[in-house]
Amino acid sequence: MTALGAVFRPQLPPERLQAVVRLADGVGLEELWLWEDCFREGGISTAAAALAWSERVRVGVGLLPVPLRNVAVTAMEVAALHRMFPGRAIVGVGHGVQDWMGQVGARADSPLTLLREHLDALRALLRGERVTVGGRYVRLDDVALDWPPAGPVEVLAGAEGPRTLRLSGAAADGTVLTAATSPDGVRRAVRLVEEGRLAAGRGADEPHRVVAYLLTATGPDAPARLRAELVADGLESVPGLGVAGDAGAVAKAVRRLAEAGADTVVLQPTADEPDPEGFVRFTAEEVRPLVP
Structure with missing residues (x-):
């Protein structure tokens, strides 16, 4: 079954998050995703609050920019x-926007x-290993977590370009694709991720x-709002991006991405x-029943 989530965008002030989280938990949304966008809201702080305010919804952070973070702190x-919210946190890391960095x-x-x-x-530390490494950027001297996770932890990587997609397949447990990725783009991304997995010798026992x-x-002004955002992002000429309409139209677009390889x-x-709360309710109550 395709998992379905919604984003709480950091253009909203952080004090709006609690109401959205509680609604998401109440209406049965599967996943609520947060962004660590410069210079708006921290990913871990908002995720911790969201998890504390809820009981069942999974909370994703996509993404934590690695140039901002020492890997030991991330771990x-x-x-x-x-450990505090077993099975409910999803964390992805990525390059970050280079201008912001x-x-x-x-x-x-x-x-x-x-x-x-x-x-x-990061993956080694979260496995409970003691790590010494002297890389170009990451340097650790006999570092191990006193409180590693009790079980396996999924670490996702954000990726767009071919080299990063192959890297994600080789070194991450999952890949996060931006909204600038069409269904055809998802197919290409899946192929590149698989190339990376094969080159690294990762098998079917390591799901990605x-x-x-x-x-x-x-809503009534949906087409205009969608087009305005695509134009602002310079994406209006890319076919197959975004969807505007009712639950049926949105579910159809979700199915296209799922058929292309999105889990x-x-x-x-x-x-x-x-209406951020209304958007979450729309996702859980109207779109979810139409998505296999």
Whole structure:
């Protein structure tokens, strides 16, 4: 079955999160995703609050930019979430927006090398291993978590370009694709992820989840809002991106992404969505019954 989620976008002030989380938990939303976008809201702090305010909804963070984070800190925070809220936290890491990384003096000369080193060290620490490594960016000297997660932890990587997609297949447990990825783009991404998995010798016993965002607008002004966001992002000429309409139209777009290889589809409202709580209810109560 295709998992279905929705995004709480950080264009909303953080004090709006509690009401959205409680509604999501109440209406049976499967996954609520948060973003660590510069310079809006922290991913781990909002995820911890969301998990504490809820009982069943899974909370995803997509993504934590690795240039901003020492891998030991990432591991401690992720491990704490998994121990306090077993099975409900989903964490992805990624390059971050390079202009933003430059603004804070954290831009790496080789984002790909940094992401690979961060993923390898993070996954090892979360497995409870003692890690010593002297990489180009990640350096650890006899580091182990006192409180590693009690069981296996899924670490996802955000990826767009071919090299990062192959890296995600080789070194992560799942891949997060942006809303700029059409169904054909999902198919290409899945192929590249699989190339990376095969090159790394990873087999069927190591599942790899693909998460795809779907830019979604509903309501009377949905087509105009969707088009405005695509234009603002320079994506209006890309075929097959986003969906505007009722639950039937949205479910059809979700199914297209699922058929292309997405295991989880996360509905991403437009930045000017007028009713975030209504969007979550729409996702759980109207779209979910139409998605296998």
